[in-house]
Structure formats: structure tokens, C-alpha cells
Amino acid sequence: MDLIIKFSKSIPKTCEALAAFTSEKKKLPDAVGVLDKELKGFISEALKTVPSYSGKPRDMFSCVLPKNSLATHLVLQGALDAKEVTTLEIEKAGARFWKALLALKSSEIALVPDHKSPLSEAIIAAHLAHGVKLCSYSFEKYRPAAADAEKTPGKVTLTIVTPAATEAKKLYEALSAVESGVVLARNLVNEAPNVLYPESYAALIKAELEPLGVKVDVLDEKKMDKLGMGAILAVGMGSARPPRMVIMRWNGSGKKDEKPLGFVGKGVTFDTGGISLKPGAGMDAMKMDMGGSAAVVGLMKAVAVQKLKRDVVGIVGLAENMPSDRAYRPGDMVKSYQGKYIEVLNTDAEGRLVLVDCLSYLQEKFDPALIVDLATLTGAIMVALAYEYTGVFANDDKLWKALEAAGTATGEKVWRMPLDEAYRKDVESDIGAVRNLAKNDRLGGACTAAAFLEHFIDEKRIWAHMDIAGTAFLKTDHPLGPKGATGVGVRLLDALVKSYGA
Ligand code: BES
Ligand code: MN
Ligand code: ZN
Numbered sequence: 001m002d003l004i005i006k007f008s009k010s011i012p013k014t015c016e017a018l019a020a021f022t023s024e025k026k027k028l029p030d031a032v033g034v035l036d037k038e039l040k041g042f043i044s045e046a047l048k049t050v051p052s053y054s055g056k057p058r059d060m061f062s063c064v065l066p067k068n069s070l071a072t073h074l075v076l077q078g079a080l081d082a083k084e085v086t087t088l089e090i091e092k093a094g095a096r097f098w099k100a101l102l103a104l105k106s107s108e109i110a111l112v113p114d115h116k117s118p119l120s121e122a123i124i125a126a127h128l129a130h131g132v133k134l135c136s137y138s139f140e141k142y143r144p145a146a147a148d149a150e151k152t153p154g155k156v157t158l159t160i161v162t163p164a165a166t167e168a169k170k171l172y173e174a175l176s177a178v179e180s181g182v183v184l185a186r187n188l189v190n191e192a193p194n195v196l197y198p199e200s201y202a203a204l205i206k207a208e209l210e211p212l213g214v215k216v217d218v219l220d221e222k223k224m225d226k227l228g229m230g231a232i233l234a235v236g237m238g239s240a241r242p243p244r245m246v247i248m249r250w251n252g253s254g255k256k257d258e259k260p261l262g263f264v265g266k267g268v269t270f271d272t273g274g275i276s277l278k279p280g281a282g283m284d285a286m287k288m289d290m291g292g293s294a295a296v297v298g299l300m301k302a303v304a305v306q307k308l309k310r311d312v313v314g315i316v317g318l319a320e321n322m323p324s325d326r327a328y329r330p331g332d333m334v335k336s337y338q339g340k341y342i343e344v345l346n347t348d349a350e351g352r353l354v355l356v357d358c359l360s361y362l363q364e365k366f367d368p369a370l371i372v373d374l375a376t377l378t379g380a381i382m383v384a385l386a387y388e389y390t391g392v393f394a395n396d397d398k399l400w401k402a403l404e405a406a407g408t409a410t411g412e413k414v415w416r417m418p419l420d421e422a423y424r425k426d427v428e429s430d431i432g433a434v435r436n437l438a439k440n441d442r443l444g445g446a447c448t449a450a451a452f453l454e455h456f457i458d459e460k461r462i463w464a465h466m467d468i469a470g471t472a473f474l475k476t477d478h479p480l481g482p483k484g485a486t487g488v489g490v491r492l493l494d495a496l497v498k499s500y501g502a
Contacts, residue, residue, distance in 0.1 A: 218247075
């Protein structure tokens, strides 16, 4: 389904469904009030006689309009209290409208925002559109066309009716760039692992980002071998599909000497666990084990489309974790790119191996101003935070504060987790530098995984690790999208980059 967003000062004549907010006491906005008068009070009468509609914030009401009205359907929603209005709440309200409208199968929709709000009319209109668009996402690549036609018309036009149409359109341009990054990330995570594997993934990144002016370099297994990237190579060894590392550079400052913001993503295109094989039930979900990399790729797209004025480097480590006669084993000693030997004790703790070679390469080659890595790293973070919060391990209070603010603004909630000497000790190896399974085994598994990464972060580097294992892929719909891939990280990191002066 194609959803086209427009902004206009008046309700289009062609509109089939009309959506609007009612204020406290079910009062209709002016544009709908006029219609109500034309219909001799049909709408206000209906509102009075339907006891289930309270008019309270978020309450929904819909009805069919009489013949020859401006529209065939009307959908109303109780406006938010002025004091709870934020761009995020507006987006969620837009999403609620979309869910109600979807059922009506209209192809022309007009949405009239509530104008009594502390935010400007343009901001409200743009973020309503943003919420609708994010919520309207669906992964349709493999579904028979007939099934889609049953759900929605092929093309839907949604017009937001606002006196600030010109300004809203301009604001929405930046938001729609962010949407393109979120959609890309969601599509990547939802994609099947027989279609998206390291080589095809790297080619896709090139095709997506190079036309936007992002420099994309791909390291294949030969180049990584020459460079001594033993950790990511070990993880990829068991697969017939060799690993890749992809380096994406956006030179938004136009300068040569600006320190970039650095982002790293885990891109395990499928995680069977390797020789330490995972149980079969639910293993299909492990196609989402590249969610961190998808967030980084989506962010690079959002940054490039908006032409943000900061230098940004994204690095993703792509590998498939498979059991085979060539696979790495528990007991293996693996030499990382940085030089430290890693004692492999469980081949299912593979994400940290992929990440550390990316992190070392980023620090050595790009001397970044800060580093944020994202990874579906541990089941343990889900034991702690379930699907609600991304766990964040940060070695710098200012970076943590910036991530927290970005998380609150975008609804991609984050919770700070501890970095500690004790966890670092727990992953030290008796025969090498570090071990990929903590001595405490799975206790505090998210913390010991972060501590493992910390062993590869140079002193004085500003760094945060985000464990998105619980938030990258959901079993149920959420306020701004359907079940499946969420694209978590794209909106948050876009806000973070902007907060660092882009
Ligand atoms: N990709 C998994 C983590 C994961 C689990 C992501 C569930 C999303 C949902 C990771 O590679 C893994 O297998 N981690 C192990 C580590 C353990 C062997 C120390 C885990 O969490 O069980
Ligand atoms: Mn694993
Ligand atoms: Zn994994």
C-alpha cells in the first residue's frame, strides 16, 4: 500500500473519510462544525446518543455520514490534554487515527488536527503525519497481492488540513527522511535470512546509500583475513556465506579534520548458535540478529537524505553463525583485530566477537568523537527489561544523558545498565585476554557482554553500548508500528546526532 501525505488549508472535495479531534465536552473543531450544521446537527446528535464515546483524550468514535455529505465516514478522537502534548504523543494520536481509518478502506482521507495546543499548528500537523506514516508500515514483499487488496486500497491519500500547510510540509520533509531510514531498517530486519546474508546485505547497503552521497567500503573475507580480523572471521567460518564488514562514511561537515560520530552495528544475518546450537523452537526469530546493523544503515540513510552537517561513520559486521565442519568451536583461541586473544567457550556468544573487530577498526581508522554500538546481544537483557526498554551501558554521563533525552523524545525508551570492574574481571580469560562466556555463566549476562566489549574500548573514548535484543523485533503491534521489526535505534540516533549539533 502506498500512503501519500499532503497538507492543505481546506478539506479536499474528494475525501471519503474525515478524521478530527474533539475537544473536552465533545466539541467539534470548526471545519467539522460547519459540516455538522449542513447536516442539521447529525454529528453532534450522534455524539450525544452514543454513550460509549466520552470525548476523553484518546477515546475513539466513528460513524457513517448521511448520503451526499462531504465524506462517507467520520472518525473522531478525544484531543490530548494541553499539558500532555508532546511531538511523540501527537505521533501516537496520528497512529490511532490510522488504525481506525484502515478498517474503513478509504482511499482519500482528510485529517483535521486540534488547534488548541501549546505546539505550533505546523509542528502538530507534521508529527500527526509522521505518526500515521510510521504506523502504516507493513512488510508486504512476500504476501499475495490479493491479501493486500482485501486489507487496503493500493494507494491511499491522506491530507492534513491546517492553515500552516506550507510550513508543515517543510517540517515534514525532515521527518519523512527519518521515516525512510526506519522503513529501511524494518525491511532489513523483516527480510528472510536466505535472501539477506552478508554478501547480499553489503550489496544492498551500497545500492541504498551510495546514490545519497555516502561513501561505502566493503571488506570481504580476504581483506579481513589480511587485516587480521580473526574475531568476525571466526563467527563466519561455519557458513558457506562468508562475512563482510561494511564501512559507511557521511562527510556532512564538508571538512577534512572533523572527528566523526561513530556507530557500530551487529549484523548476524542468522544466529543458529553455531556448534553451541540453539534449541529449534523459535529459531526463525534469529533472522532479526542483524537489528543493530539495520539501525546503523537506517540512520546513515536518514542522515544523508537530510544532509545533516556532522561527519558520521557507520560500521556493520555481517556474518552468519552456522554449525558445520568448518565452524569455530568452543575451546578455540581467536585472535582479534586489536590483537587480544579471545577464548571461545560458547559459539552462541558470537555477537561480541563480530562487534569488537568493528569497534577496533572504527577507533583506529576514524578516531571518533564518540561511539555508540547497537546489538541484539543477549537474551539476558530481555530477562531484565523485556520488550519495553533498550539497555544502555555508557562510560560517559553526558552521552548517557543525550541518549536518554533522545529516547524520551522518540519513544524509544532506554534504561541505564552498569559497567563495572567486577563484570570486566568476570570475562577475563586464564589462557588468553578475554573469554566470550563469563565465569558466572549467564548471570548478569547483559552486563558481562557489555564488559567484554569494554575490553576493546581504548582509554578515554566516549562510548555507549545499546542492547536491543528485546526491542528490535516484537510479537505484538506497538503504538507506532505493527509487530515484527520495529526499526528501533533509527529515530533515537537521528535525534542524538541532531543533539550533537548537526
Ligand atoms: N543473538 C543472541 C541474543 C538474542 C536472544 C537476541 C534473543 C534476540 C533474542 C546472542 O547471540 C546470543 O545467543 N546470546 C547468548 C549469550 C550466551 C551464550 C552467553 C544468550 O543471550 O543466551
Ligand atoms: Mn548467539
Ligand atoms: Zn546473536
